[in-house]
């Protein structure tokens with residue numbers, strides 16, 4: 079049995095996470111979910127976006143499924159919950175898959191997730207404010223190795239997107255990426271971030287595994303979603319050495335919260351990435367989503383009139399239509415008959 083911490087968040091977070099949980103339960107009975115609270119309401123009660131006790135419990139889990147939370151600009155002392163979780167769980171690699179549902183192509187973005195301009199060393203004074211764009215050898219090496227591994231798994235290469243012609247930190251980052259890629263035997267192509275945005279808009283599919291610093295990756299990955307039809311369909315995996323957190327790339331979308339029209343596909347595909355991480359089979363969800371998107375009624379952000387739940391139920395129907403033999407039930411039968419041991423964590 080795999081134990082997954084669930085943080086639904088606010089806005090549309092709870093709606094899309096509920097959808098993802100329903101889809102996971104349709105493909106496997108080997109995941110148990112444990113809900114935790116986090117965000118502004120917890121901050122108002124405890125002065126932190128998530129309590130230390132809950133963080134300690136979450137660290138004992140096998141993975142985290144996260145919805146979305148709103149981060150106010152002007153709540154003194156408040157720090158983003160997702161940024162806090164990435165730091166506390168040491169989730170240094172952010173992987174985003176932007177799917178083209180018409181022909182199966184994907185834009186793959188690896189974003190350094192722990193430092194860069196998110197190094198958290200910002201200071202404000204009366205007459206100025208500063209943020210530090212920190213690139214450490216440790217941070218650069220481990221994200222370069224992560225990107226190299228993703229590229230090898232895909233029989234692909236890395237495109238390192240940077241601003242080394244101007245930024246000292248990217249000159250340093252670039253040297254380490256080239257060094258690690260050489261060690262790993264992976265081809266590295268390079269692009270300067272400003273002109274690369276034009277390529278990402280006009281010709282997005284031929285860049286292999288796009289690797290860049292934290293804020294550049296944040297911006298490039300949202301830009302890339304224009305090729306998927308909606309930001310609502312793009313999943314994210316945040317990986318560390320001990321645990322991983324899966325979340326849709328979109329935010330809490332308070333303007334549509336509670337209307338039942340949020341696109342659940344980003345959260346559902348994030349759950350599929352989570353199943354793969356756990357060693358289960360996320361491909362059944364990917365195949366069902368691709369099949370549904372090609373023919374099903376979609377939520378308004380993709381030009382349809384469907385509700386969140388209608389899309390969710392449609393994907394679950396696709397799962398059953400595409401794969402009538404529920405392999406997990408076959409596995410449970412074998413366990414019942416004592417022919418294979420039930421692997422209890």
Ligand SMILES: O=C(O)CC[C@H](C(=O)O)[C@@H](O)C(=O)O
Nearest residue numbers: 148149158159160161296327
């Ligand atoms: O608003 C927040 O709490 C964090 C935003 C967060 C980020 O990485 O900057 C989000 O834009 C994302 O891409 O995960």
Ligand SMILES: [Mn+2]
Nearest residue numbers: 296297300327
């Ligand atoms: Mn973002």
